[in-house]
Amino acid sequence: MQLVGQPIRKKDAMALVQGKPVFTDDLAPKDCLVVKVLRSPHANAMVKNIKTDIAKRVPGIEDIYTWEDVPQQRFTMAGQTYPEPSPYDRLILDRHVRYVGDPVAIVAGANEECVEQALRMIKVEYEVLPAILDFRKAKDNELLVHPEDTWKSLCPVGADNKRNLCACESSDHGDVDQVLADCDVVVEETYHTLANQQAMMETFRTVCYMDTYGRLNVFSSTQIVFHARRILSNALGIPKSKIRVMKPRIGGGFGAKQTVVAEIFPAFVTWKTGKASKMIFTREESQTASSPRHEMEVSVKIGADKDGRIRAIDVYTLSNTGAYGEHGPTTVGLSGHKSIPLYGSLEAHRFAYDVVYTNTMSAGAYRGYGATQGIFAVESAVNELAGRLGMDPVELRLKNMVREGQTMPAYYGETAKSCALDRCLLRAKEMIGWDEKFPCRDMGNGKVRSVGVSMAMQGSGISGVDVGSATIKLNEDGIYTLMIGAADMGTGCDTILAQMAAECLDCQMENIIVSGADTDTSPYDSGSYASSTTYVTGKAVEKACEKLQIKICERAAEMLSCTVDKIEFDGHRAKNLENGETVTLQEIGTSSMCGNECALQVTETHSSPFSPPPFMAGMVEIELDKETGHVEILDYVAVVDCGTVINPNLARVQTEGGIVQGIGMALYENIQYSDKGQMLNQSFMQYKLPTRLDMGKLRVEFEESHEPTGPFGAKSIGEIVINTPAPALAHAIANATGIWFRELPITSEKIAMGIARK
Amino acid sequence: MQISVMLNGKKVTEEIKPDLLLIDFVRNHGCYSVKRGCETSNCGLCTVFLDEKPVLSCSVLAARADGHAVQTLEGLQEEAAEFGAFIADQGAEQCGFCNPGMIMNAIALFRENPDPTDDEIREYLAGNLCRCSGYEGQLRGIRAFIEYKKQGGAVCS
Numbered sequence: 059m060q061l062v063g064q065p066i067r068k069k070d071a072m073a074l075v076q077g078k079p080v081f082t083d084d085l086a087p088k089d090c091l092v093v094k095v096l097r098s099p100h101a102n103a104m105v106k107n108i109k110t111d112i113a114k115r116v117p118g119i120e121d122i123y124t125w126e127d128v129p130q131q132r133f134t135m136a137g138q139t140y141p142e143p144s145p146y147d148r149l150i151l152d153r154h155v156r157y158v159g160d161p162v163a164i165v166a167g168a169n170e171e172c173v174e175q176a177l178r179m180i181k182v183e184y185e186v187l188p189a190i191l192d193f194r195k196a197k198d199n200e201l202l203v204h205p206e207d208t209w210k211s212l213c214p215v216g217a218d219n220k221r222n223l224c225a226c227e228s229s230d231h232g233d234v235d236q237v238l239a240d241c242d243v244v245v246e247e248t249y250h251t252l253a254n255q256q257a258m259m260e261t262f263r264t265v266c267y268m269d270t271y272g273r274l275n276v277f278s279s280t281q282i283v284f285h286a287r288r289i290l291s292n293a294l295g296i297p298k299s300k301i302r303v304m305k306p307r308i309g310g311g312f313g314a315k316q317t318v319v320a321e322i323f324p325a326f327v328t329w330k331t332g333k334a335s336k337m338i339f340t341r342e343e344s345q346t347a348s349s350p351r352h353e354m355e356v357s358v359k360i361g362a363d364k365d366g367r368i369r370a371i372d373v374y375t376l377s378n379t380g381a382y383g384e385h386g387p388t389t390v391g392l393s394g395h396k397s398i399p400l401y402g403s404l405e406a407h408r409f410a411y412d413v414v415y416t417n418t419m420s421a422g423a424y425r426g427y428g429a430t431q432g433i434f435a436v437e438s439a440v441n442e443l444a445g446r447l448g449m450d451p452v453e454l455r456l457k458n459m460v461r462e463g464q465t466m467p468a469y470y471g472e473t474a475k476s477c478a479l480d481r482c483l484l485r486a487k488e489m490i491g492w493d494e495k496f497p498c499r500d501m502g503n504g505k506v507r508s509v510g511v512s513m514a515m516q517g518s519g520i521s522g523v524d525v526g527s528a529t530i531k532l533n534e535d536g537i538y539t540l541m542i543g544a545a546d547m548g549t550g551c552d553t554i555l556a557q558m559a560a561e562c563l564d565c566q567m568e569n570i571i572v573s574g575a576d577t578d579t580s581p582y583d584s585g586s587y588a589s590s591t592t593y594v595t596g597k598a599v600e601k602a603c604e605k606l607q608i609k610i611c612e613r614a615a616e617m618l619s620c621t622v623d624k625i626e627f628d629g630h631r632a633k634n635l636e637n638g639e640t641v642t643l644q645e646i647g648t649s650s651m652c653g654n655e656c657a658l659q660v661t662e663t664h665s666s667p668f669s670p671p672p673f674m675a676g677m678v679e680i681e682l683d684k685e686t687g688h689v690e691i692l693d694y695v696a697v698v699d700c701g702t703v704i705n706p707n708l709a710r711v712q713t714e715g716g717i718v719q720g721i722g723m724a725l726y727e728n729i730q731y732s733d734k735g736q737m738l739n740q741s742f743m744q745y746k747l748p749t750r751l752d753m754g755k756l757r758v759e760f761e762e763s764h765e766p767t768g769p770f771g772a773k774s775i776g777e778i779v780i781n782t783p784a785p786a787l788a789h790a791i792a793n794a795t796g797i798w799f800r801e802l803p804i805t806s807e808k809i810a811m812g813i814a815r816k
Numbered sequence: 817m818q819i820s821v822m823l824n825g826k827k828v829t830e831e832i833k834p835d836l837l838l839i840d841f842v843r844n845h846g847c848y849s850v851k852r853g854c855e856t857s858n859c860g861l862c863t864v865f866l867d868e869k870p871v872l873s874c875s876v877l878a879a880r881a882d883g884h885a886v887q888t889l890e891g892l893q894e895e896a897a898e899f900g901a902f903i904a905d906q907g908a909e910q911c912g913f914c915n916p917g918m919i920m921n922a923i924a925l926f927r928e929n930p931d932p933t934d935d936e937i938r939e940y941l942a943g944n945l946c947r948c949s950g951y952e953g954q955l956r957g958i959r960a961f962i963e964y965k966k967q968g969g970a971v972c973s
Contacts, residue, residue: 067904074912075900075919077849077889084848259853259861259913259947309851309913310947341854548911548948707907707953714950715910742858742945750938750951 062561062770065707068553069572070307070546080307082279083338086265090334091120093324094173096163096180097347098155101189101417101735102203105153105162105182113165113179118172120331122180123164125151128326132208133292135318135349136384136422137282139523139584141212143387145224147204150293150322155184156203156381157417158736159347166327166335189417191735193353193378196222196414203381203415215387224379225387225413231467232406234359237370241361245443249435250801251784252729253353253378254722255739256424257747260309261344262320266327267334269302274329276303281315281545282585283575289318290325301325304576311547312719313423316587317349317384345740349422352389352413353378353729356435366449368458371398371436371468375411377428382420386413389423392517393432396671398468400436400479400513402460407468417735423587425716426780429516430723434802437512437785442798450496451511451789452487456480459513460673462763470521472668476763476773478699479513479673485761486511486675489695495679497793507692509679510789514781517669518765518774519590524665526595527581528602530559531659532610534651536630536644538563542574543583544595549776550708551591555599557704558769562603564629565643581661589672589774592704594664596769602662609658610646617641617649670765672773674698676717676782682794687810689725689791691754696782698758701765701773709775713758716779722748724784725803819882823847824891832878838864838871841878842888849889849916853945860944863917864888870924872943889916895923898969902961908953910946918944922958931962 073080110122128150136144151161163180167173190196190203204219211217216226238244264278274296280286283303291298308315324335339348359372375393379386394409424430444451460466462477487493490509498508519526529541540559546552556570563570574580583595607627614632615622618639626633633640641649650658679693696713703709726746730738739745764771784802792798797812820829823845832841839862842850850873853861862873865887866880889896896919903909903919918941925932925940932940937958938951946954 065905065907068907068909070912071904071907071909072897072900074909075903075915076893076896077916077919079846079848081848081851081913257947259859259911259945260851261853308911310911312947341856548913550907550910705907707905711907711910711949711953714952715948716950718950719947741856742854743856747945747947749942749945750955751942753951756950756952 059561061557061567062704064705066553066557066567066705068550069556070552081260081309082263082265082277082306085277085306086336087267087334090265090336091166091168091327092170092173093164093166093327093335093337094177095161095323096165096177098158098160098162100155100184100186101158101191102187103155103184104187105155106185107183108163109181110163113176116172116176116179118168119176120166120333122176123151125153129295131295132210133289134384135289137285137316137318137585137587140288143213143215144385145217145383146210146212147382150326157419159419160381164323164326166331189735191417191731193376193414193416196416197412203417217387222415223412224383224415225390226411228410230408234370234372234406234408237406238359238361238372241369242364243443243446244359244361245439245446246359247439247442247800248355248357249438250355251353251431251434252802253350253421254424254727254729255345255350255745256312256314257745258310258312258314261339261341262348263338264321264324265336266324268328268332274301274325276301276321276325278303278305278321279308279315280305280321281311281547281587283545283577284543284582285585286318286321287577290321293322294326294329296329302578305545308545308547312425313427313587314349315547316423316585319348341742342740345745346737347419349384349420351424352386352421352428354393354431356393356432358435358439360439360443362443362447364447366447366454366457368401368404370404370406371401372408373398373432373436375432377411377413378416378418378421379413380416380418380420384420384422386421389428392428395469396429396515396517397432397436399466400460400515401458402464403458409468418731419737425719425777427777430781433514433781434784438788438800441785441789452483452492455483455513469671476670476701476765477673478761478763481761482673482675482697482699483513485697485759486677486695489757490677490679490693492677504684505681506684506794507679507681508790508793509677510786510793511677512782512785512789514674514676514778515671516589516774516778517671518593518768519666519669520588521669522665522667524584524588524590524594525663526583526590526598527661527663528595528599529581529659529661530602530606532606532647532650534647536642536647537569537571539571539573540599541580542572542595543580544591545575545586547586549712550705551586554592554704554708555596558596558599559603562600563607581663589777592772593768593774594666596772598662598664600769601664602660605660605662606658609656609660613646613650613656613658614641617646666767668767670767670773672698672700672775672778674778674782676786678786678790680790680794682791684813687806687813689806691721693755695757697761698775699761699763700775701763701768702771703760703762704770704772709760710758712775713779714756717756717783718748718753720780720783721753723802724787725805728803728805817879819879821881822885824887834879836878838873838876838878838881842873842886847888847890851913851916853914858945860921861914861917863920865920870921889920892923899923899961903954903957906953906957908949908957910948914944914946918946918954930965
């Protein structure tokens with residue numbers, strides 16, 4: 059292969075490093091209205107009275123909207139394929155406010171100053187209600203987060219608003235209780251992860267304007283242009299055909315922008331006023347009123363024989379979806395379905411869950427999407443099991459891990475057609491020097507060095523649901539345009555999809571123009587989430603290019619007056635094998651624009667009945683200060699099986715970035731609520747992202763497998779990479795201190811206090 | 817109040833409100849490379865040069881720049897392209913939103929210390945957050961650029 063597998067520079071790289079104006083706010087019309095919302099100071103309250111008359115008199119204010127001004131049909135902001143599993147539980151503005159930060163009024167004005175001033179002059183009288191802040195007390199509580207009868211669930215996910223349930227389910231394979239009762243050793247523990255923020259550097263933002271045809275144009279930092287169009291149609295009560303959604307460059311997504319967080323407010327303002335408007339979230343809003351990871355408490359029972367054969371895993375997850383149900387019914391599934399199948403020879407498993415509403419910020423999609431939480435729990439439990447068995451945790455895994463060709467009952471019954479997990483683990487072990495370093499070494503200066511391990515898996519798209527499409531066309535100068543509805547959010551999918559196209563069409567990267575995403579011009583794509591783009595959209599690109607090449611040959615045959623089977627096309631030139639006459643690609647492109655009835659353009663759509671898991675192993679070496687509890691990461695090694703690596707640079711940086719996010723989740727990124735339900739970590743002062751001083755040395759390698767259903771044998775890479783740090787670090791910390799920390803983040807304070815109490 | 821600023825080599829004289837921040841002043845003048853990431857001086861995205869010293873423009877009043885020179889990446893396009901190519905060759909620019917601030921600060925580092933150690937690089941750029949790259953690719957790019965400069969800028973990566 060010429061281009062697939064090459065470390066090719068991202069197509070937009072030079073524009074980005076030179077700071078060109080390519081992001082949403084850079085491209086906003088200069089005179090557009092500024093939109094902001096007034097947010098509830100209470101975790102649960104009814105708006106009894108709201109006075110906006112004085113605020114409306116602030117010079118420059120265009121209008122102010124309250125719950126009385128918005129459509130009354132409920133919708134979800136979750137960017138998912140219709141019918142969405144997330145319940146329809148939102149209004150644009152609701153009289154019933156359900157968390158500190160819930161919007162109460164929309165203010166639009168000429169500039170930020172007048173809007174800020176008007177926000178301060180709106181008088182709201184609230185009837186403050188008791189709130190449910192502890193998600194362990196939510197199910198069947200007499201207080202209801204969504205008592206309203208207009209609440210609606212479209213899918214059979216076990217949702218019941220009269221029980222504060224956003225979803226519940228139980229599935230099993232074999233008799234778990236019986237197998238566990240028969241095991242020599244059973245580890246039973248509960249693990250708790252918090253509602254981490256994606257904290258992409260570009261906060262949520264959207265610009266809206268009306269076009270020549272009276273249609274609402276929405277220009278937004280989003281991963282999901284097509285879902286956004288449907289959600290806006292549902293929310294505003296206007297036809298989808300009246301809405302166009304486009305995305306420019308996106309300043310990071312990580313799933314945050316798989317929810318329509320900012321779009322609805324400026325869209326409502328522009329639709330009402332006919333004027334262009336924009337909404338730019340502050341960092342505080344992005345921290346306190348957005349779409350973070352679901353807080354989960356995962357209880358694991360894992361049973362094994364004394365020789366280390368893992369026989370059964372039982373997982374129960376309690377997930378906190380917050381005030382609204384975005385991604386609530388779906389994230390939770392991954393906590394079991396993408397943790398239990400790491401172990402290939404289980405006699406039985408069970409996985410049950412409840413997803414509950416509380417009066418905290420609504421959760422959403424964040425890289426890993428529930429798998430991160432489940433893998434922290436299951437991999438920690440496996441490490442604890444190794445301790446109880448007195449076995450090396452790497453040996454225990456080698457004995458029990460899923461292998462290529464095995465069926466995975468907990469993973470929708472799919473077979474692991476491509477799996478190099480064994481090679482990943484062995485290579486990671488070699489890279490870090492596991493045998494010399496496990497479990498720990500006392501350095502004699504109050505510091506201990508130790509190691510920890512974890513495995514991980516994810517999916518590649520949502521099987522049988524996600525749709526990826528590609529349109530490829532030949533232009534007159536022999537250059538192709540590739541149109542996609544997938545969203546490059548910095549990951550480089552524009553580039554890797556162009557690599558695939560160039561590989562199929564035997565041309566240079568420069569000869570592929572990538573265009574997207576725009577609901578008016580892009581072919582339909584579910585969007586970039588669920589680790590789908592490389593695997594699903596990539597296959598659509600492959601299919602479209604193959605068909606276009608046939609059409610090019612047909613056109614060439616016409617030009618060279620021969621049958622198509624006599625044409626040989628090398629990507630640049632088509633040759634009539636009978637007489638050696640040739641035409642160039644440029645000539646073919648030009649000829650297609652004169653007296654031609656066959657479009658040199660193909661659109662192909664792809665969806666897969668499978669979601670082949672990528673696999674990986676992560677190992678960390680830390681130095682822990684026994685006095686202060688400080689953890690310094692010395693070395694992090696990661697070996698990933700994402701099938702064929704399409705672009706080794708981009709795959710490596712995905713891995714490194716995911717690991718550092720995972721380190722933040724494991725050690726620093728805290729979410730704390732006051733007893734009134736205010737989220738306290740509302741800025742980067744209180745929510746500590748890892749800096750380049752915090753991540754130690756990262757080393758990434760790939761162990762390729764070949765996924766037969768993927769484009770060029772590829773699987774996904776985007777999400778799996780965040781899953782190993784939390785369990786590997788918890789393991790290393792336990793090896794250094796003898797204490798198991800089962801709640802994230804494992805801060806220095808917790809470690810120091812734990813050591814002091816011991 | 818009226819201020820007069822040398823913005824990327826051009827004199828700009830303007831009537832401003834006293835509480836206008838430097839970040840909004842430069843963005844109002846088309847310097848869109850300057851991004852707002854946090855509002856609390858934690859992220860480094862809004863880094864500009866004030867008389868050739870890197871400052872966080874979200875924490876500096878435009879009035880402070882009166883009579884001074886301000887440079888943004890718009891005024892350093894050649895340096896940005898020369899150094900940025902090494903970040904691009906690692907794929908470490910990723911979403912690109914934090915790049916201008918990091919590249920401004922990296923240029924400041926190279927001017928102060930043309931041959932920094934890895935620890936000096938990490939320390940100097942510690943205030944430049946990046947959520948995509950995990951920093952390691954940026955470090956590889958910086959190292960490659962330093963090596964290229966040591967070779968007289970003649971060797972391509």
